[in-house]
Amino acid sequence: MTELEKLEAGLPYCFTDPDIEKIKKEALRKCQVLNAIDILDVEKRTAAIKDLFGSVGEDVSVFPNFNCDNGKNIHVGEQFLMNYNGIILDVAEVRIGHHVMIGPNTMITTVNHPLTPQGRRDNLGIAKPVIIGNDVWIGGNVTILPGVTIGNNVVVAAGAVVTKNVPDNYVVAGVPAKLLKTIENDVEN
Structure with a gap:
């Protein structure tokens, strides 16, 4: 297998x-x-986002400075906002629904590295x-780790590190993020 085939598998x-x-490098160029x-x-920003991302809904805003690893692995729904200094390390797919707001200095990462020194010396990633x-609101300075699924109608408090899946209708906070309380879903899906 090629390294790209391994990554995709x-x-x-x-x-x-x-x-x-x-x-x-192509993603970095498009981010620039x-x-x-x-x-x-x-109009120009929307066209650049559509050129960079894999798929884009209506009314999408990505503020500077935004960076990603691939771009085409990012799929966002309608009414999406990525605030200042957002990072999406989209080595694997990142799917984001409709009506999602992401606060400044937030990182979503799909990539991890080995715990062993030899694995890191071999430049391995997974x-x-x-x-x-x-309907997700992610506060500022949040980190979302690889493999995480965040449900509908979730609020992730500022500074949280999300290491595990979050069910629908919850507020999570802390390092690592923990379920704080349920919240009402007052919209029809």
């Missing part, structure tokens, strides 16, 4: 492989383009997808 892969590096567009030029439901 969810197996450990070498992140310095030339084919994988090429994807990352997006970040350089005037924040008030909504990727697991992240899924975020509808």
Whole structure:
């Protein structure tokens, strides 16, 4: 298998492989383009987001400075907002639903590395997808780790580190994030 095939199969892969590096460099180039567009030029910014992401709903905003690893693995629904200094390390797929707001300095990562020194010296990574439901508010300075699914109508408090799945209709907070309380869902899906 090639390193890219390993990555796509969810197996450990070498992140310095030339084919994988090429994807990352293209994503970085497109992020530079997006970040350089005037924040008030909504039409150009939307076109750049659509060029970078895999799929995009209506009314999408991504504020500077945004960075990602692939871009095409990011899929966002309608009324999506990524506030300042957002990072999505989308080595694997990141699916984000409708009506999602993400606070500044937040990182969503799909990639992890070995605990062993040899694995890290071999530049190994392993990727697991992240899924975020509808009507989710993610506060500032949040980290969402690989393989996490966040349900619908969830609030992630500022500064939280989400290491495990979050069911629908909850507020989570802390390091690691813990369920604090249920919240009402007052909209029809």
